[in-house]
Amino acid sequence: MSSPDLFEREYETIKKCQELLAQKVFPDKTSAKHYQDLLHHYKKLFSQLRHLVKISDIQQKELSHLNHHLVQLSQYDPLTGVPNRRYFEEELDREWRRHQRLSLPLSLIMIDIDHFKLYNDLYGHSAGDDCLRKVAQTLAVAVNRPSDLVARFGGEEFICVLPQTTYKGACAVGQRILEMIRLLDIPHKDSQVAQHVSISLGIATLPHPTSEHDLQDIVGAADQCLYLAKGSGRNRFESICL
Amino acid sequence: MENLIIEATKSAPSIILNAETRIFVISGESYPENAAKFYKPVIDWINNFFDQQSSEPVTVNITLHYFNSSSSKVLMDIFDILDTAHSNGTPVTVNWRHHAENDTAFECGEEFKEEIEQIDFNIVEFLDEEP
Numbered sequence: 558m559s560s561p562d563l564f565e566r567e568y569e570t571i572k573k574c575q576e577l578l579a580q581k582v583f584p585d586k587t588s589a590k591h592y593q594d595l596l597h598h599y600k601k602l603f604s605q606l607r608h609l610v611k612i613s614d615i616q617q618k619e620l621s622h623l624n625h626h627l628v629q630l631s632q633y634d635p636l637t638g639v640p641n642r643r644y645f646e647e648e649l650d651r652e653w654r655r656h657q658r659l660s661l662p663l664s665l666i667m668i669d670i671d672h673f674k675l676y677n678d679l680y681g682h683s684a685g686d687d688c689l690r691k692v693a694q695t696l697a698v699a700v701n702r703p704s705d706l707v708a709r710f711g712g713e714e715f716i717c718v719l720p721q722t723t724y725k726g727a728c729a730v731g732q733r734i735l736e737m738i739r740l741l742d743i744p745h746k747d748s749q750v751a752q753h754v755s756i757s758l759g760i761a762t763l764p765h766p767t768s769e770h771d772l773q774d775i776v777g778a779a780d781q782c783l784y785l786a787k788g789s790g791r792n793r794f795e796s797i798c799l
Numbered sequence: 800m801e802n803l804i805i806e807a808t809k810s811a812p813s814i815i816l817n818a819e820t821r822i823f824v825i826s827g828e829s830y831p832e833n834a835a836k837f838y839k840p841v842i843d844w845i846n847n848f849f850d851q852q853s854s855e856p857v858t859v860n861i862t863l864h865y866f867n868s869s870s871s872k873v874l875m876d877i878f879d880i881l882d883t884a885h886s887n888g889t890p891v892t893v894n895w896r897h898h899a900e901n902d903t904a905f906e907c908g909e910e911f912k913e914e915i916e917q918i919d920f921n922i923v924e925f926l927d928e929e930p
Contacts, residue, residue, distance in 0.1 A: 605872070605875045605914060609868060609872055611910050612907045612911075613868045613871070615903055615910070616907070619903040
């Protein structure tokens with residue numbers, strides 16, 4: 558069985574016209590000629606239509622492709638391939654409202670690569686970019702639930718939102734991230750913390766968000782914990798359950 | 800016969816129809832608000848041009864990076880006129896020019912080419928940013 562044709566009705570019309578001509582239903586040659594000419598014209602316009610539809614399809618496919626590309630550009634960090642801060646903030650805002658409405662535990666992790674400036678100074682910016690890529694990809698793997706999101710927050714800072722995650726769960730993720738970065742074992746001779754690239758983390762959990770809370774409460778708390786982790790020797794996490 | 804020159808705008812192409820050199824050029828982007836209205840003087844001019852009795856060859860160079868469906872329809876109608884002129888003894892060559900990286904313009908050129916019966920329709924690729 559042949560597949561249905563988009564222009565079945567048009568083909569049917571042409572077929573009927575041709576049948577009428579073949580049956581010689583026209584009383585004289587002049588009318589038959591007129592009819593033949595009209596049919597010829599119809600076929601020409603129909604052919605135009607088919608190609609116009611095809612051209613339109615080609616262009617719409619291209620536009621849809623471009624649109625998809627622009628969405629990617631606006632949501633992802635080109636260097637590391639993880640979502641960018643803009644996308645993260647949109648997602649966080651959405652999650653925040655959902656968690657607030659349902660009073661679900663929400664956790665945030667702020668991540669900073671230790672002594673990244675020294676790394677860049679020693680190994681160069683290209684190696685620095687490689688390091689950012691590897692760390693970003695490792696974070697993306699470490700945070701493995703579909704709803705979890707890792708984004709590049711800026712410079713050598715990353716942020717991670719863990720929806721419906723308790724304080725205990727968030728600390729377990731933090732510990733796993735630390736471990737995985739350690740296992741990456743990217744040499745960092747000038748690091749004053751370890752022989753390899755390490756990170757510091759600030760973890761904050763809001764177990765029961767209510768309308769009394771503000772999103773900045775948890776963002777500020779995670780930031781504060783990151784600051785503490787860096788102040789107390791780096792290559793570690795500090796955490797708070799609000 | 801006077802040449803027809805229309806300057807390009809953001810949504811309409813540059814049009815240069817030269818009666819002396821018998822070279823027609825359409826280039827830019829084409830999504831005018833009313834394609835039938837925009838192209839009417841072009842179609843009128845081309846019809847008048849072929850009414851003059853001359854069978855010297857005509858070359859049409861088209862470089863359109865982007866065009867809307869109404870413009871496609873007008874282009875089909877222009878190709879029809881050119882096809883008829885060609886059948887009547889004036890050789891017509893159309894060069895559909897597209898940037899090497901513009902696959903869409905290339906594919907659209909192929910569709911136009913399929914629709915043409917008589918005239919020589921070449922799909923020409925260019926590399927740099929020449930107009």
